[in-house]
Amino acid sequence: MSPKLVNRRIRLLFVILTIAFAATLARAAWLQGVRAEPLSRLAATQQRQTVELPARRGTIFDRNGVPLALGEQATTVYADPTQLKSARTVALAAERTLGVDAESIYPELQNRKRSFVYLERKADSTKADALRARKLPGVGFYAEERRRYPQGGVAAQVLGFAGQDNQGLAGLELSLDSSLRGKPGKETVIRDPFGRVVDVLSETAERQGRDVFLTLDHRIQAQAEVVLRETIRRWHAKAASAVVLDPRSGEVLAMAAAPNFDANRFSTTRPDYLRNRTVTDTYEPGSTFKLIPVAGAVSEALVTPQSAFTLAPSIRVADRVIHEHDPRPTVRMTVADIVAESSNVGAITLAETLGSERLAGWIDRFGFGRRTGIDFPGETPGIVLPLERWSGSTIGNLPIGHGIAVTPVQMAAAYAAVANGGVWVQPHLVEHVVGRARPTAKRKRILSPQIASQLATMLTGVVSEHGTGLAAAIPGYHVAGKTGTAAKALPDGGGYSTSKYVASFVGFVPATRPRLVILVTVDEPTTIWGGVVAAPAFQELARFALQYLEVPPDAPVSASG
């Protein structure tokens, strides 16, 4: 090959390389200069992603650490109608795998103006995985937390429920929402073309929701619910409720209302079943309220448990004549007999001895007409007539628990004060919120220890052969309590029903070293008497709880060895 030819070829190669380099340079200048901004924006949207770091909602545990409400991972399934190949295929596949109604979602999937349609929110992850396996274009999935109540109906009214977006809507889920709810975090990441994270540009960590421990014991709670259901069935009652307290600490061990509901299906439940009636509803207490005039009269040193009164079969107070529940002749009764036999005439006589002003003071002292301050939303203070609005017959109504409306939790707390040696303790449901200081229950002395002891002894007389609450007796234990049978006030304010009653029993056990205060109310039973309807429910629940808590008996059978 001649040198001339070689030189020509080198020059040609040089020209080609120069042109190629110039073209590359021009392209680079075009991309880096003119197109730089839109391209870098495009790259950022493709590589950069800001994702939310979900915060777990706190778990609600019972006092033994058994979860009663917790978050479970679910999968939300959605579709982008603009990306679907066949709306019909997706609708049918969703019906088969998720169980949704294909006909109802099909029109939405056909609507190409929309780019986001929920196929199912918080679907079961296994079902969602079955749909994911079909790899349908335009169908997307993301994880979401679903609130679950693993024990179904247990403590449903107390726990309440959280909504679709995990916000508390009722009960403790609502009142503790700020603690239970965490704070989601945020993370900006760079992904490679395969979607893998190669760099984290910024991160704000999530704050998980706080766990909450309750004072409830799920076993006592479940037993209370069983007993109430059985009581309703047996007496064809409209509703029933129960409160179990530890009188020493004010801890609520069980708080039940029946009928109740499965918290996992709250949206399909009758609204009146959702209420925690032990806190939000009132009732006229009837004879269980006789404790107050008796406590007042004994505390003011006007009478002793042995003071005797001659009591006529009925008593006139202003324009009203009040009779005993069972007709009887004129008798002589001690204060202890008045309590044991639940004498209306006797209770009114004691109240008249005490006088209106002091009786009103004792009603207030026991906490009626005021919220107990229990850590549950929607507590009602009840209805107590102010002294200045008392009529002539009020002192004939109040001592026997009429003309006053109380909540079950108020009444349980009042008896707990007697059981606790005269110290009233604020009932409470939250043992502690993890990471926060333990709440302290308010305490106040309302009776002297001697008076509380005398009242307890008198209340054990109720659960005896000559008392009205024998059905509450438990072998091996001294039981103190009081029966209540109260006609319901007519809704139009025109007096009292002659057929609708609230039967109740409230008491504590063992009477000598009280560990449990239990109140049972039964609304509109076919048999009206508290001693017949509510006392057996108290007995059944107390028997279970005493055995479960391994409370030693205070009246054991003695044997020589």
Place this chain on the structure above:
Amino acid sequence: MVWIAVLAVLLVGVVALNVAVLRLNMQIEKLGQQRLELEAENALLESKVSSTLAPARIEQKARNGLGLVPAADPTYVELRRDR
């Protein structure tokens, strides 16, 4: 020549460091995913434990599965030594 070698080693080092960082980031992402999966599994298991501990379920199993009946009330006897 020495400078070229040093520069080459430094360049390789920078590349290796970047690769290691990328690998670590991917590992962190994977571990984060694993953590979420384990948390979800843990919540599911806790839920199952709680459902299993539900007294109604235990009673049903005891009655129907094992043929058990509720225990009678315990009798407490207080023993006293005669003197």
